[in-house]
């Protein structure tokens with residue numbers, strides 16, 4: 326059964342700053358993802374706080390939101406069969422030190438906070454996150 330899904334991907338400030346945008350997009354395309362929407366933006370800390378609200382009780386929340394709003398990011402809607410899980414696998418573990426060979430975070434991530442990419446963690450959250458950045 327076909328299960329075409331969309332997921333939200335963000336190329337985070339550490340990767341945009343190192344000019345990795347095109348390389349990372351090529352990795353997605355080479356792995357069968359279609360980039361159906363994309364924009365390069367910089368968000369306010371208050372917007373990052375809304376985006377990462379699920380983490381508001383975590384000790385790293387404030388730094389995380391300051392970081393995501395610290396420079397330009399590339400926000401993309403990716404489409405592929407089972408794209409939510411496929412993107413999580415391609416990204417690798419949150420901590421680049423624990424990410425498997427061949428994953429984006431293993432290759433480009435600097436640290437657990439500067440881990441180069443974001444990806445939705447469920448189909449439900451993908452819808453919420455896509456709406457967050459691309460509504461109307």
Ligand code: UDP
Pocket residue numbers: 380385389418419437438439440442443444446
């Ligand atoms: N993060 C962090 N310190 C931690 C855990 C997470 O700075 O101890 C950051 C990291 O950039 C991560 C983001 O918070 O990508 C969101 O955390 P989550 O657990 O949702 O990881 P992800 O879904 O991005 O793998």
Ligand code: MG
Pocket residue numbers: 444446
């Ligand atoms: Mg997450």
